[in-house]
Amino acid sequence: MQAFELSRAGDVAQAVRTAADMARQGVPLRFLAGGTTLVDLMKLDVERPSRVLDINRLPLAGIDALPDGGLRIGAMVRNADLAHHPLVASRYAVLSQALLSGASPQLRHMATTGGNLLQRTRCVYFRDVAMPCNKREPGSGCAAIGGFNRNLAVMGTSDACIASNPSDMNVALMALDAVIHIEGQGGARQVAIGDFFTLPGDTPQRETVLEPGDLITHVTLPPLPDGSRSLYLKLRDRASYEFALASAAVVVRMDGPRIASARFAMGGIGARPWRVPQAEAMLAGRAPEDAAFDAAARRVLQGARPQSENGFKVELARRCLVHALQAATSTDGRAVS
Structure with missing residues (x-):
């Protein structure tokens, strides 16, 4: 060091x-x-x-209900505190479940909301300074292309980088339409989470829209409509302390026997938490049937670029999202809130 x-x-x-x-x-x-x-x-x-x-002593560790029914989460809130907070567990179950599926209890008691938003990839070549990595050293190449890439992205990649975003929390925040609040040289600003993460393109070293000097201060979640149900499904090689091969954060609202609205994002498969609004729109007004879920999942995965070792992720992700949608819309309410 x-x-x-x-x-x-x-x-x-x-x-x-x-x-x-x-x-x-x-x-x-x-x-x-x-x-x-x-x-x-x-x-x-x-x-x-x-x-x-x-920055541990900055007053950024609060979790507060907002007048409109939403939630304000300070950047210094620890993952464990956020996962177990009554308002999160009751109103935003998908976020609580995502946090509890990540890392170990010890790490969850240290990791923060702001830090998790900026979590770096687990690509082995990024973490090995003896290997070429465009994310770590622009212009050096990407050893993962043609190398060990089983855990890496199949969506949103480029010829310069195929690293995946490793966070569980970010996938849930994407499905919840979170807003990131930032203090910078030009003052305060807010960025919708859908605009916060950048794709690698020719500049894989740049992962978010943050500028030098920017500090994330808090995250806000809009209120969910009455009757909304949510869950997080994570598929991985082992049951604990493991990163997702594919995951799905799902938020749905039913109108009688039909889906009034659906929002979902996927993890483990993308260079950023992966969300496709056009796929969500395909479910509005539809009955919760497997054929509809399958069509939406295939739309999410349209344009996938699997590598030499991670082609299985395309089918795994399709099944993951279909199963999550089935559970979220089921009449018995299993695993949803």
Whole structure:
């Protein structure tokens, strides 16, 4: 690990100002929250910041109900606290389930909402500085293409990068239409989660729309319509402490025997949490039948680009989404809230 200077932010404005100043000077700086990703990558020399700014004492750890029935989640809220919060468990079951399916209890007690939004890929070549990786070192190549790529993306990839987004939480937030609130050099702004993540294209080193000095302060969730039901289904190689091969976050509202609306996003298969609004629209007004679910799932996976070892993900993801939709619309209410 490279030597670095550690300091503590006094308030949000100071944190943003310090980060912006360092960016202008060309000095690498990283914010330290739970450290569950950053510290790992620093140990591997993937991340080599000269300065680390501890933001753990900033007042960003609240979970509050909003007047419209939505929810405000501070960037420093720990994953465990968020998963077990009564408002999350009762109103946004898909988010609670996604968080509880990720990592280990120890990590969930450290990892934060803001940090999880910025979780880096688990591609083995990204984490090995001896191997070429365009995400880590632009222009060096992508060793995963033609290499070990079983766990990597089949959607949204490019000739420069096929890394997958590893987060469970982000998939649920995508299905919930979360809004990311950011403080930066130009003041406060908010970004819909659908616009927050970027695809690799020719610039795989850029994963979000954040600019130097930007700090995520909180996330807001809109209220779900009465009668909404949600769930998170995760398929993986083992039952715990494992990343998704394919996952589905589903939010549906029934109108009698038909689907009034459906929102769903998929994890494990995309360069970003994968959502296709056109596929969701295919289910509006339809009866909850397997044929309709299958057609929507195939639309989600249209344009898939499997690699040498992960072609199975296309079929696995189709089955994952169909099963999640079946469970969410079932009359017995199993595994949904």
